[in-house]
Structure formats: structure tokens, C-alpha cells
Amino acid sequence: MAVSARRGQPLTLEEIYATTLRLVDAAGVDGLSMRKLAAELDVNPMSLYHHVENKEALMSGACAVVASRLRLPADDGAPWQDQLRALGHAYRSLARSHPSLWSYVNGHPNLVKQENTLWAVFNRILCAAGIPAEDLVHTRKVLYTFVSGFLSAETSGLLFELEGTADADSAFEIALDLIVAGLESRHSAVAGPPPEPLGR
Amino acid sequence: MAVSARRGQPLTLEEIYATTLRLVDAAGVDGLSMRKLAAELDVNPMSLYHHVENKEALMSGACAVVASRLRLPADDGAPWQDQLRALGHAYRSLARSHPSLWSYVNGHPNLVKQENTLWAVFNRILCAAGIPAEDLVHTRKVLYTFVSGFLSAETSGLLFELEGTADADSAFEIALDLIVAGLESRHSAVAGPPPEPLGR
């Protein structure tokens, strides 16, 4: 055989990550091992190390594949409240696409480095909400932890059932309501014109 | 020897959990194994199984020990805003007492079952905040995920430095500000003196 005794074609990163995600979705992160992954790919366990440095890099790559699928809402001129909610929904649908992976990375944040594009969109919306520049970074971080916390609880099944989504759906709306209301009352928001920085 | 060839006295659950917490604090949850714990206790690895069913039960017990140390603020008649903030701070100090354990349980929520007393205090405060009964459960769950998310990010070092706590401290105040403001504006609050819109 030219390439392998067991497979007709060489391994690719794409199929490695795709199979990783399939296994994690099926059996959770604890149910994934290099050896099981290799078996699923019909390959010797050690072959994986020719494509991926180690298990941590494998997980990190799988996270990057998922993160790249985030569909950031464009700036359509809608009120910042609507744009913030749209961003929240986009993020939530990403988390729900791979629940086990998501609840895992929440405890291993070094696995994924957030893309600048997400922060840029987030900043733009918070500016439109009238958040003063000096509070922008802290406010963004806090809101990020809020929705991460909700999604961690949701994807791990802690507080809301994963099956009947109606409960979690309405809870997420309440979460967004609270965030929007909090931002509105703390900083007199201005929908259309550019934000005016005001002290607190 | 009456009890053991290596130790003068039998193992106790107290020292097992205390040593578990010490190891987890020092090396993280991944740095803990039944074998290392046994070595630290100067005991055969298999002796542990006489006191604890398995590793999951060990972790669950350690979590219960920590959770039992939560000092719930009493109802002192203060405005609900202050009581809510006090509850948040009590919870945060618990999380920060064992950061590695805390960020671990966030992804393994089945390890710890929340005590009714926490929910009872939480409910009382939200009632004082004027949350209608039909929204109470959802609102409580959402707020719980918010602070859990913040503390998960803090204890895992994702967004805030663990060393200089000033950054995380002020971020937590912003988080509480946002929550209080969100509750105030959504439901006309009805407790004690009128709420003051600015936190700090």
C-alpha cells in the first residue's frame, strides 16, 4: 500500500476534527480519547500525532472549528437593543450546536481564543447603548460572563431541560430582558445618533 | 500493628476531604488522582475505597464540604438591593476560597446539589424586589447563571487576573450594578426606602 495498510487515503485535519466533534456530541468530552478517535478513523492511535500535537491541541482545534461558524449579525441600523439580542441569539445557537464541547470549554478557557470580530461587534453595540468608554471593557466582559454562564448551565443541563427547549427559550429571553434593562437604566441610551460619553 | 502498617490512626472522611481540597488548590482538579491522594495520606490507594465510593463521590463530598461553608446573610431589614449584593459577595467569597474546584464544578453541575436555604434566601430577596410570582423561578435561575458565569470566568482566570484582585473586584461591582438596575427597571420595587439608581 502506498499510504496505509488500513485506509485508502491519508488522514486530513478536517475529518479528524469532524470525527472529534461527532464523538464528543455522542459521548461527551470524557468519552473521547485519542485511542477511540483513532479507532473511529480506522487508524493507528499514533498516526494522529502526525497531524495534531497532542490532545489539548486536538480539543483546541475542534473548538476553533466550531467558533469559526459563529454568524455575527451585521450592523443593520436597528436599535442597539435589537442588535444585542441578535448577538445573544447567534452565540446561543453556536453553543447549542455542540453542548458537551461548550460546557467543557467553559472550564478550560485557554482552549479557545476569542476572535477580535466578536469583540468588535460587541463594542459597537455597547457604544450605541451609551456605555462610557471607560466602562466599555469591564461591561463587555461582565456581559460575556453572564451569557456564558447561562449557556453553560443550559448546555450542561443544570437548570433547564435540554429536550423541551421552551423552558430554556423563555428563560433566555428573561436573561436578555434583564441585561437590556440594566444597560438602559444605568446609561441613558441613545438609539440613533452616536453615543455621548457621560461620567457615572 | 492494630490498624495500619503505615499510619498510627485510621483514615477519617475529614482528613480525606481536607487533603483533597489541598491537592486541588495546589495542582488543579486534573492534578488530583486517587493514587496521589493516597500517597499524600500515606496510605494504600485502595484504602480510600473503604471510605468513599469512587472518585466522583470524593469530588462530590469535597464540594459539599465547601458548600456547607456558605455564610448566608440574614434578613436584617435592609433594602433588597443591599441584601442581594450581600448574597452575591458571600457566594463570590466561597468561590474564591477554592478557585480550581469552583471552575471544575461549573462544568460538572451534578456534583453539587444546591441547598434549599440558598434558594429560600434568594427567593425572599427577589420577592422584596417586586418580581411577580410567575417569574420568580426563571428570574432566580437566570441570576444564578449570571453570577456563576462571572465566578467561573474569574476563578478560571479567563477574563480577570487572579492576583491583583482590584480589577475583578470592580468588575464584580459592575455586574451587581447591572443586575440590580435590571431588576429595578423591570419591576417596580416595593421594599423599604426608594432604590438609588447608582451602585458605586
Added chain:
DNA sequence: ACCTGAACACCGTTCAAGT
């Protein structure tokens, strides 16, 4: 270039045996 087998240093856990 890509894959493999054997080997190493770890795991959690079971079980029969010791005192």
C-alpha cells in the same frame, strides 16, 4: 511523508487476601 508496534508511565477500580 506518512504510518505503525512496542513500550513507558500513568489512571480508576475489582477482588481475594491479610490483620
Added chain:
DNA sequence: ACCTGAACACCGTTCAAGT
């Protein structure tokens, strides 16, 4: 009652060897 040693079925990873 409490502890132990040997053993089993797993891990991630290294390394020299194969094509």
C-alpha cells in the same frame, strides 16, 4: 473493621522502525 497487593482495563505520549 480496616487495610493491602496483585491484577485488569484503560489512558496520553515517546521513540525507533517500517513503507
